[in-house]
Amino acid sequence: MSAADTVPAPRRTGALAAFVLRRPFAAVAALILIAIVAAAVLAPWLGTVDPRKLNVLPRMRPPSETAWFGSDQFGRDLYTRVVYGARVSLIVGFTVALLSVSIGLFIGLVSGYLRRLDAVVMRIMDGLMSIPGILLAIGLVAVSGASMKTVIIAITIPEIPRVVRLVRAVVLSVREEPYVEAAISVGTRLPLILVRHILPNCIPPLIVQATYVAASAMLTEALLSFLGAGTPPEIPSWGNMMAEGRIFFPIAPWIVLIPGCALALTILSVNVLGDGLRDRLDPKIAKRM
């Protein structure tokens, strides 16, 4: 393809500057996220100790200048555990978003174009959507045993129908566009029509959707861990930390509140970034949301 691929680079950087200026909230959110990702990646070099090591500090020590976030009921360093906990949330958020968007995109494209398949696929999606997402995930983890893999799969499955519906809605509206009919008239084959004319229309709303899925996945992972049906307890995830600290809440509230706030801040950043992207990439949907 010729000119379509050679959009001059300066325009892109100009767009970035405009994005930062026009949507300062989203830009701040992006910065916070970058900081969280950096902390998660660089965790071992950020003055942390072994997150699983017991009695590093006296038990249930409140936050202080030496131990920023205090310690938990086993004397583990909370600062260390919160930094390492970011890894779990980010991995879950990213993987679930990637998986559910790509699987949903495929099902949605095919189902939107093949009438016969569509009815069956959409009934299955309706069914899946009728099971409250957290319960479906709880059920799936409960039967397959707790591991990172099952948690990710269990969170992905309830997210897929929403992506399928979004993609299908785009497909159904775009396939009625005269330019798609013109492409049919000039003899373009179906796979090429899907890739060339329909897929590009799905990408902007999907990028937006992916951020929301990531936020929702982090939330669900934490909920599952909190309820004891999530990430295995030995992994320091924010949900696990809150679950373990729960009974000590009245005497040591920071054990619950600090990872909780870390989680809320992360999800908030992803959501705000998603809103910003939506306004930028998908003004039509932005108006409706």
Next chain:
Amino acid sequence: MWFFVLKRAASTLPVMLVVALVVFLMLRLTPGDPAVVIAGDQATAEQIARIRATLGLDLPLHVQFLTWMGQILKGDLGVSIFSNLPVTTLIGQRLEPTLVLTATTIVFSVLVAVPLGVLAAWKAGGWVDRLVMVFSVVGFSFPVFVLGYLLIYKFSLDLKWLPTQGYRSPFTDFQGFLRTITLPTITLGAIYVALVTRITRASVLEVLGEDYIRTARAKGQNERKVLFRHALKNAAVPIATVIGIGVALLIGGAVVTETVFNIPGLGRLVVDAILRRDYPVIQGLILVFSFTYILINMLIDVAYTVLDPRIRY
């Protein structure tokens, strides 16, 4: 009208069937012997055999499904492995707190969210709108349990205005009920308020751009009537839809809220069942919650015909 209700009710059947199938397959298609998974690590061979027989796991898959469906149609959701009580009995014991909590939450949320959304749409782009939108995104992002603990920390531990946890039935101790239900309602309602506010704002904003709003202004109608008589009424269908869809969030949220506030409802039943790997209970509860959700959304669809005269299926 009645034909429509029947038609709509009939259309929920395939969805319920898919739900039942998913819940059924969830257990059977997972790798390994589900009886072993359910029985847990310290189970004896005898216990595993008993579970296998109870669940009919030794029969062919389609026979298992049909038997199970037959039981469900008779209102039999199976027997708890832990307590040996029928799942329906367990649900009956725990139903009230959950129903009461979700009801107060829906009422609270709709009363807060709809006026807030209309206000934001009316003042779109202004500072009121921005404030409402910030609240909404924060409401979306705060995990239910984090919010719950923050509220307990402030209002129960710090200010000591309200009890930290527990539940009183409104039918026996109304004052106690009010004191115990306030924080859980706000906790559970936050995400729902955020959702309904957003959709109300968006729908009203969209309707305000319609030609008939211009017509109403051209008649000399004042802004308040334009907003409520013309705009909100037309925005009602998407708002009602989201209120219905949001019930799924509410159900998930109730499980967590009941855990945080130690409320003996269905949510706690789910959590206890997970910890005890009491699979028939988990399965039965998922089914009950899903069917309730489907029914609520069906009723909302029927309500559309009242809200919008154009809708006649």
Next chain:
Amino acid sequence: MTAPVLSVENLTVRLPAGGDRANAVTDLSLTVAPGEIVCVVGESGSGKSVTAHSVMGLLPKGQLTPSSGRILLEGEDVLAASPARLRDLRGTRMAMIFQEPMTALNPVLKVGDQIDEVLRIHTPMSAAERRARVLEIMDAVRLPDPARMIDAYPHQLSGGQRQRIMIAQALVLDPALLIADEPTTALDVTTQAQILKLVAEMQTRRNTGVLFITHDFGVVAEIADRVVVMQHGRVVEQGDRETVLREPREAYTKMLIASVPSITPPERPPVSGPIVLETDKLSKTYGSTGFFAGKGRVVKAAADVDLRLRRGETLGVVGESGSGKSTVARCIARLIDPSAGAIRLSGVDIATMPERELRPHRRNVQVVFQDPYRSLNPRRTVGDSIIEGPTNFGLSKTDALARARDLMGLVGLSPDALDRYPHQFSGGQRQRICIARALAMEPQLLIADEAVSALDVSVQAQVLRLLDDVRKRFDLAVLFITHDLRVAAQVCDRIMVMQNGSVVEEGATRDVFAAPKHPYTKALFEAAPGREFGSRLTADLD
């Protein structure tokens, strides 16, 4: 002369900064006397609608602001009026009807209540009095059975009936001024005629001054007392109807009037080329046949359509909305599958051909669609859109681009434009690009599906000339779908009139226009506004 109802003096309305011009309306002055119909006519972007909305005080807040001038309604400046005073005036002294009767009424309120609302806002009348008044005005605008219709919802009414409700609502309190913003543009021609008649009748009886916004010179010729011609927010020319239409002074007015196709067809020699397209009892039926479909309402969108089209010939298919004319076109292009009948392209029946076998035949039939803004993929360059077809059939990209370059010249655009995106072109230019895309396939049959309907009249004339030109140059068969009798009269060799899915009349254009046989065709022709008015478009080419 009596005092004017409306007097606009030197009105300027500012556009938001950063637009293509500073003002939507610049230094505009006009008056409307009681009992007078003043038509403001202009192409899109001329500022005619902004003028109408300024008078009502209905400009979108913060986007358009009147910056100078006065708008005097019976001597009172509405630009200086408080919001409350403005609300008092609306509905009582001035009222407005809009273009889209489908969307201008509130869908969830009964139509009677919507008329009643005006009375409730502005009068102390009791419920019973109001109801009597509503029934009376509904009767006055000739709505059938007002006592029943008063409880109907808008979606239960036809487009014409809804526009009557709008008129009833506007006139119920006898305003001095009625503003009509393209009130018949969205309506079929027969309905349009009735509504125009109603407006004229109500206005004479009540001595209302009417400010009538339109883009259609036929409508102007039919109802205007005086005409105001606008372009780019300025008044180009104004005067009484006969002077402006017969002896326009300004070049722009002359050009506009010369662009309006005459409803009298020119002489055309019969075409005797080989038959390119032939349909035999072509039918398309839509029906719901699902499990819960109930009795299964079946709609015959097209029934037993027989048509024949020769090389070098233009066949017009005319009809109102829902007549099935587009369905026929889309079946022939195989964008939808016909339910029954044959479609022979140079003798080969493609009606039921599976997609795989159909592909080689597709290049022979090309379509130019109605909406120039949706006919080109916004994310692809114009060049990519034009070469998509030829490369599908094995032409190398270099050769396809060379051909595209030639075609761009042919349709009157610069070949450099191939690297640009659709949004950089105007509607008329996009339609030219679509014609180039169609021609790149070297088709035998070109289907123009309302291809000029969305264009302004001056642009429409240019595109029509281009279509006629390429037909001759490539000896194409053209299937011309249109609702516009004027356009059909000027470009078609033969026409076919459709109603409710069936062909009711067919023949050489000149014969059908001179002596329509079917009652529906007669009604259609009689409804066309301003019949005696118009120009021969292709005269200079023949």
